[in-house]
Amino acid sequence: GAGVSQSPRYKVAKRGQDVALRCDPISGHVSLFWYQQALGQGPEFLTYFQNEAQLDKSGLPSDRFFAERPEGSVSTLKIQRTQQEDSAVYLCASSLEAAPATYEQYFGPGTRLTVT
Amino acid sequence: AQKITQTQPGMFVQEKEAVTLDCTYDTSDPSYGLFWYKQPSSGEMIFLIYQGSYDQQNATEGRYSLNFQKARKSANLVISASQLGDSAMYFCAMREAGTALIFGKGTTLSVSS
Numbered sequence: 223g224a225g226v227s228q229s230p231r232y233k234v235a236k237r238g239q240d241v242a243l244r245c246d247p248i249s250g251h252v253s254l255f256w257y258q259q260a261l262g263q264g265p266e267f268l269t270y271f272q273n274e275a276q277l278d279k280s281g282l283p284s285d286r287f288f289a290e291r292p293e294g295s296v297s298t299l300k301i302q303r304t305q306q307e308d309s310a311v312y313l314c315a316s317s318l319e320a321a322p323a324t325y326e327q328y329f330g331p332g333t334r335l336t337v338t
Numbered sequence: 339a340q341k342i343t344q345t346q347p348g349m350f351v352q353e354k355e356a357v358t359l360d361c362t363y364d365t366s367d368p369s370y371g372l373f374w375y376k377q378p379s380s381g382e383m384i385f386l387i388y389q390g391s392y393d394q395q396n397a398t399e400g401r402y403s404l405n406f407q408k409a410r411k412s413a414n415l416v417i418s419a420s421q422l423g424d425s426a427m428y429f430c431a432m433r434e435a436g437t438a439l440i441f442g443k444g445t446t447l448s449v450s451s
Contacts, residue, residue: 255438264342264429264441265383278438311381315439326373327439329383 224248226330228314234336235304243299243333247316254297255327256289257313265313271297304337311335341365342432342442350448351420358405359415359445361430371433372413374404377444378426386428389413420449 227246235241247254253272257265258281267281273294282289286305291297301308311334315327343362351357363372374386389397389404397404405414417424427446431439 257438262444264431264443265439267438267440270438281438313383315383326385326388327433328385329375331380331382334381 226314226316226328228312228330228333230333231331232334232336234338237305237337238303240300240302241304241335243301243312243335245297245299245314245316245330247295247297247314248328249295251316251318251328253317253319253327254291255315255317256297256299257315258283259311259313259332261310268299268312301335304335306337309335309337341440342430344430344442344445346445347443348446348448350450353422353449353451354419356416356418357420357447359417359428359430359447361413361415361442363411363413363430363432365411365432365434367434369435372404372406373431373433373439374402374413374415375429375431375441376424376426377429383429387415417447420447422449422451425449 229244255270256268259265269289270278271291274291286302288300311332313332314330317327341364370391372389376384387397387399387402387404389406396406401418403416425448427444429444430442433439
């Protein structure tokens with residue numbers, strides 16, 4: 223079956239450009255998470271959706287970062303006026319349910335963003 | 339304070355040997371889950387094993403086992419009979435109820451023949 227997919231896989235942006243990163247979760251998964259992974263580091267939480275509701279955006283590093291999931295399936299992470307420090311791999315994960323700590327998160331392949 | 343600590347930046351092991359990757363965690367929530375993920379150079383995060391805070395027995399999945407010592411707040415991953423394909427970055431992560439995963443900084447495992 224299909225896993226989590228992300229597009230594009232690679233994105234090069236000039237500083238100041240806006241970018242949009244897409245995530246297609248596993249069909250039927252309620253929860254969707256975005257993480258940012260800097261080179262050589264572990265992923266860090268950005269934001270979390272339960273269906274179409276954005277329940278936690280405490281990890282978004284600035285107001286240049288915006289995420290949406292309007293129909294409770296596909297999600298888009300948008301970064302406005304990109305800066306060099308935004309260069310990272312952006313990982314999307316989905317989970318069948320939200321509240322229980324037990325449910326595994328399935329990760330997509332990530333989008334590697336390079337800001338020049 | 340760090341919630342997940344992985345103190346080994348790199349580990350080296352020969353094929354067919356067993357290796358233990360260390361992980362300690364910090365939480366005051368009685369309900370939590372502990373996860374290990376593998377990230378090869380290709381970048382995808384591959385789920386390996388899960389341990390729930392209320393589980394009495396250590397989790398096992400094939401060659402992977404989790405040495406869960408609740409009182410010490412440690413959740414070490416043991417890989418038995420290492421293979422060349424095990425070379426990758428390994429992340430320990432914790433999830434409290436209703437929250438996202440919190441990852442450690444990772445351990446790079448190198449398996450040689």
